[in-house]
Amino acid sequence: MPRDLSEVFVDYAINIKFDDLPINVVNEVKRRVLDSLGVALASYTAEPVKYARSAALGFKGSVPIIGSSQSTTVDWAAFIDTLMVRYLDFNDTYLSREPLHPSDMVGTALAVGSYSGSGGRDLVTALAIGYEVGVRLCDSASLRAHGWDHVNYTGIGHLLVTGKLMRVGREQFINAMAIHTTSHLSTRQSRVGELSHWKAATTANQARNAVFSVIAAAHGLTGPDKPMEGEMGFIRQLLGGEFDYGPIKDLENLAKPSAILRTYIKPYPVEYHAQSAVEAALRIRGELGLTDPNEVELINIRTFKAAYDIIVKDPEKWDPRTKETADHSLMWAVATALVNGDLWLNHYEPGRIRDPRVLGLIKRTRVEVDPELDKLYPQATPTVVTVKLRGGREAEARVDYPKGHPMNPMSDGEVEDKFRRLTTGLLTKRQQDEVAKMVWSLEELKDANTLIKALLI
Helix, strand or coil, rough: CCCCCHHHHHHHHHHCCCCCCHHHHHHHHHHHHHHHHHHHHHCCCCCHHHHHHHHCCCCCCCCCCCCCCECHHHHHHHHHHHHHHHHHCCCEEEECCCCCCCCCHHHHHHHHHHHHHCCHHHHHHHHHHHHHHHHHHHHHCCCCCHCCCCHHHHHHHHHHHHHHHHCCHHHHHHCCCCHHHHCCECCCCCCCCCCHHHHHHHHHHHHHHHHHHHHHHHHHCCCCCCCCCCCHHHHHHHHCCCCCHHHHHHHHHCCCCHHHHHCCCCCCCCCCCHHHHHHHHHHHHHHHHCHHHHHHHEEEECCCHHEEEEHCCCCCHCCCCCCHHCCCCCHHHHHHHHHHCCCHHHHHHHHHHHHHHHHHHCEEEEEEEEEEHHHCCCCCCCCEEEEEECCCEEEEECCCCCCEHHHCCCCCHHHHHHHHHEEEEEEHHHHHHHHHHHHCCCHCCCCCCHHHHHCCC
């Protein structure tokens, strides 16, 4: 019997094979890879990505960086690739006792897959495992309730993806898990107040540390005993001992991966709790035929407590000055959608973040937590937006399941359209076609490097 929960995760990762994956899970992994590649390439010129790439190129290595003709060490490649997937806050999401962005692991899978010579089946299997454990951990306990960040769960996923792709032995894998989960912990402070570059880099740092931990353990370093369930281990120190074993109990019986099917793809580049509000705002704009923001007298938003706590309550969210803060502001997202009839990456240009029309609408916005809506979270993300015009006309829209939610999924075509829109001007049409074809038949890919080479900007 396993002596610690970490061993359950390791045994699951070792024993699950590609042939264990249901067909719909394989297809969903492909969708997340294509979505993540588009998001990653679209962030190629972002400030923190450029700074990280500059730092990484000082270290000689053979692992290519997504979009670049240059290479670095595997841990730095995992950091940068993951940062690129995460930076725009446009990759997938899961909501439960703890939220998660599980496709952060795609960056790790590509970097480590390149380093280890892994093929498409290996990538799909490792990602399905990472999603499975990450999502089930979110169902088991809340990190943010104790001041810790959700990337501590993503880090366990990064570790499992890395160990699986590097094909380490069981004892080495267990030691790697122990090293990582006791030594590389992230607090929630990176997500409050005025947000910095590090908000997106916290998961990238978990990826880098996961790779480091696996390599260290593969060369013989041992890790602490009982890292998850020990006297001063992960569960007691980060979760106050509050942990529901129910969501993870059947991992010991090698339950087929399926958790990825419960996660969400984003149609808009904002924090997930704002997706419903943006969709509602766009409906209202069309219904009212709104073209002049000065016509708006009042915007009232009724939402759920998690949205209020994460993207409303901080004063900085009412007057955003950075991309990182704007994409975590419910008020800015709604105002931007009403002003522009869309919300896309170009709206994060500095001048547009501080668009006087947007800031003016924010000042005329009121937000409240609706207890009835809150009861539906996290199974739904219900938000009601009401816009009242100066002439007396008024419109209201409610969205419970925004596009991309499992109850309102994006089609394969819509996922590919998002990838193409994100990469237009970065990849040629021929490259887009090649990448899409390669991802949709990912299980046939012999070497991860083939896919990475096709992404050269």
